Amino acid sequence: MTPKPAMFRKVLIANRGEIACRIAATLREMGIRSVAVYSAADRGALHVRTADQAHEIGAAEPQASYLNIEALIAAARASGAEAIHPGYGFLAENAEFASATEAAGLAFIGPAPDQIRALGDKREAREIAKRAGVPVVPGATGSSAAELSKAAAKLGFPLLVKAALGGGGKGMRVVGNAAALAEAIESATRVAASAFGDGAIYLERHIERPRHIEVQIVGDGVGGAIHLLERECSLQRRHQKVIEECPSPAVDNALRERLTSAAVALAKSVRYRGAGTVEFLLAPDGAFYFLEMNTRLQVEHPVTELVTGIDLVRLQIEIAAGGKLPGQSAIERRGHAIEARIYAEDAARGFLPQAGTLVRVRWPRAPFVRVDRGVESGDPVPVHYDPILAKVIAAGVNRDAALLRLSGALDDTLAHGVVTNLPFVRALVRSGEVARGAYDTEWIEREFLPDFTALVTAPAPEAALAAAALAELLRASLATDGAPGAAAAPDPFTALGRWRQGGPG
């Protein structure tokens, strides 16, 4: 779609899991050799198996490996890579890493370091948005607890306490009154310091029952920028997105025009380079406010890709290699796409992250269904990293069709060996509110979770125990009968081979 720039021949992917696999797919397609990196815990991981080459960069702890700038740059140099793609998470929004990459003579597939720095600081990003004429949520900052308390009193409660750096809602907390403020500030400071290496805190007025809408933008670094529609990300649990879609059922064409124009104005004002996301809160009264900007690829980028037909990773790479931005008119919207994130977490125990070995995984394969996955059957889920396993994404001619297809795809997904959130996302996509698109960012916790939690913490139904017992009975009877291969059969498919074919009706 753009004239071909002088393209990289080899790119290092400074990430792991599903996003590393997804980036490798585009690199392979572009004829660019991919270099994976891995920690000691990821030696046999899928992202290592599918890259063209791989370098071990350190111990399991992220600080020693995926957050280890020196080791990453060394691996890039050793491998002969000409560029680094940071994915999302880890060092994707770390200006120091982007600087170090460029200092080593390599291209950073992302914005310029000073753009990451400026937009990654929520206070500065807010000022940038204001200057670009983008509405912002009333907010304040401060360097001491006392200062912050004073600012909070002025803003009024409820308000939001969050890390000035970082994204994804980590360490974010809603505070309902002045009494709870001190503890929230202390806790947020600790999390911010540990997660982002900077304990700076930002306060902002809490918009109640908002929707989270974000606009995908791409800039060329010299003042040009386009948008690739909005995404609806209101289905969140504790500020962690669970299900995302494009376009938003809450955005009509007039609002879309205002939202995307605001996002493009912001991107142009900083001469933004590469792909980024401008996040907005949409209030029930239709007003929207700049929330923050993510200077990287989002987890949920596939819904935009399916609706626009554009490969965002390819676009990132082309821009980093000096390619031209497509015109806004080249971005067409068709149909609808919805994504569900599959996490190793246990809803019955407060969505605790889970680790272990996936004894059996079956990802769906069907027309108009896409799966970005980081694990296959037999793969471990290490304790050290974000527990995302995969994203299941469905496209359709309209929202109903996409949602129905996603529901079918989730039914057709199996991940056994580690407890996952599959029952949670399966129930979500079947709920009436999701079907109607009638929810806000707090709906899951306020209205969906109480019943769902009761369901998953109740004793297992008799049918579940019957199924488990019958599987054992059959295994035992096969072993006794000495049926061929039965004793050695490691696979329940084989072990159950004697059951009668044909359903009961």
Add this chain to the structure above:
Amino acid sequence: MTPKPAMFRKVLIANRGEIACRIAATLREMGIRSVAVYSAADRGALHVRTADQAHEIGAAEPQASYLNIEALIAAARASGAEAIHPGYGFLAENAEFASATEAAGLAFIGPAPDQIRALGDKREAREIAKRAGVPVVPGATGSSAAELSKAAAKLGFPLLVKAALGGGGKGMRVVGNAAALAEAIESATRVAASAFGDGAIYLERHIERPRHIEVQIVGDGVGGAIHLLERECSLQRRHQKVIEECPSPAVDNALRERLTSAAVALAKSVRYRGAGTVEFLLAPDGAFYFLEMNTRLQVEHPVTELVTGIDLVRLQIEIAAGGKLPGQSAIERRGHAIEARIYAEDAARGFLPQAGTLVRVRWPRAPFVRVDRGVESGDPVPVHYDPILAKVIAAGVNRDAALLRLSGALDDTLAHGVVTNLPFVRALVRSGEVARGAYDTEWIEREFLPDFTALVTAPAPEAALAAAALAELLRASLATDGAPGAAAAPDPFTALGRWRQGGPG
């Protein structure tokens, strides 16, 4: 997209392989239970494993199973299915089967029996096309060799000898002069009788260097019909399509309008019900001629699905259940899609079909890449059936992007254990003529195959022997060293585990 009709609850798929799996995917998504059927040779086949239930219908020979109308109807009745989807091939264009299905009180997901009968007879189809104002290739028919010879003399050579019934080019032969006619008629009669149960023959003027362009249409059975663009199917080897795409690089908007109007007029004239394909020959001078109509889903339907966003199988099912046809304006065209058929056949031995066990299969999984497959690792490829294993389909913002993506996806595909046409399709998608879209239906055999055949029949290069020998060397040295698990390791990944990580630069 259409108001929901009273939908089937259970549908029998009277087919096997990739198309049975693909139909099951849509049924599952629609919440319809799928019933697979299988021959004795297909007991553990993927299409059996992925359906909701399965019925054995007869011996391996197609006549005893997949062509056994009585057994299929009995299985449908026993399973409680309310409808039968015939897929393509086998009984998909058999009017008797459609009749028997309807006589059993079941819905046939396809056209009415008399439409299958009329359009399946090439002579009658030709008359229908003429009446609908669609241009046809000059041709003739006859019931005896003498009669046919006389007609041939009038048409002039070269001409095409083919079965009056059936499709897919089976038994089709180009005859350059009168001397070769008798043998061609005899051979075509035999193949026609054996493949379609009717030895009737049809002759037609052979258009030299034509392109094969077909239009996907869907009718509602009461006089309404729409089109879903054209497909380019000129990349053929002996009249068997190898690579198909949508839209055609040889069709501009003016020509598209004429082609699709002709196809829709034909469909409307017979009050066509369901999905069908009107095939045209496009002559180098821009004239086009009706070739035949296929009254079923085509192998290559996914390229249309990716460009229009429409699930054709769902549309077939909705129409069979009494649903409304979408309006023509609901059919949007975006981007480009290209498909490569993966067959078990040996290019070095005249593309002989192959049978055996697939010891290792790896289908690609990447954004904008779709794979419809009928086998996975460990599955047998029986000798009795069409040797299609899968279709790899890539979509892109334009033809270049789709072609590049398909090339990458084919590189990322592995099928070992049975010789496949993967080297053939990989070489095709890389050729300059395919890149430029500059070919006709005879180009592969005339220009591509001589060099390609020389390549694949030459001795294996030293590097191939070196790779094979080094794999053995390593296996042996691991066994001697007694490295953990080495002796028992059935998987070359494990067996090669000690090789140094990291590529050579």
Add this chain to the structure above:
Amino acid sequence: MRTDWRDGDRARAVEASALGGSRYLVSVDGAPMEVAAERLPDGRLVIETPTGHFVAEVSPAGTRRFVRLDALEFVLDLESGGRRRGPRSSSGGLEAPMPGVVTRVMVAGGDEVSAGQPLLALEAMKMEHVIRSPRAGTVKSVLARVGEMVAGGRGLVELEPDATDAG
């Protein structure tokens, strides 16, 4: 055949025997029912019990069984024949709920604690999880130090419940 299961904190017992064909007599926790079970081509089971019709899929992992039942998932532990374990002592927080690093220890041996009181904090997968006391009682001993990496299920605190709370 009898099988004993652990379903979270609950002990469940199932007695299953074939009645011929696809029918089975299955007692779950002593309540008998007739169950029809059919195998789908891909290995899934269709189970019909008096309460309904379910599609199930069972994957073994050691003594653990991952059981999918329609849209829901369950993890059941097969108790080894005869030897019945008591309910896991954790029942709400004295063991590490997952592997992680201990970031804070908020109590010491001898402390009296109330139900819900934070005992220690564990960091795993970038999130902090506070372990709270499931009941009022007295801390007998703390089994972990700040900075220690602990495995899932590892005991963290020994608690002596209050007498009034123990019944």
Add this chain to the structure above:
Amino acid sequence: MRTDWRDGDRARAVEASALGGSRYLVSVDGAPMEVAAERLPDGRLVIETPTGHFVAEVSPAGTRRFVRLDALEFVLDLESGGRRRGPRSSSGGLEAPMPGVVTRVMVAGGDEVSAGQPLLALEAMKMEHVIRSPRAGTVKSVLARVGEMVAGGRGLVELEPDATDAG
């Protein structure tokens, strides 16, 4: 280590030995070369020979090796150590090239045939394949009947080549 291979009708011999690190001395059909071989993370091999740089993937299936080399694929049969088979007698058509049903037999024992003359026809996978004589000669015997299902590799016709053609 020496390995003997059948590459279609050709016998190929390879001698391979490790030179240390990722370097190997490999002789193919007696011509020695130095080869660098590296394993990619997914098990593929990167092979560097004096003629170029290739990515290879080798899958064993019995004594057969499926070898992918970049975009091409090869099937090599590992000859069992020491016992060397001669070229397969077929070398162009006297064995069934695949499993199928014999639909026509066009010659009989004693017939003189010319190179390229049709001998019999086999139907498989809905296509008819004519088996032609690879050379001029005399049919010694026909080993299959019309309607017979034959396995791939099964001998169909025994042929006595013409003396002039035998050298």
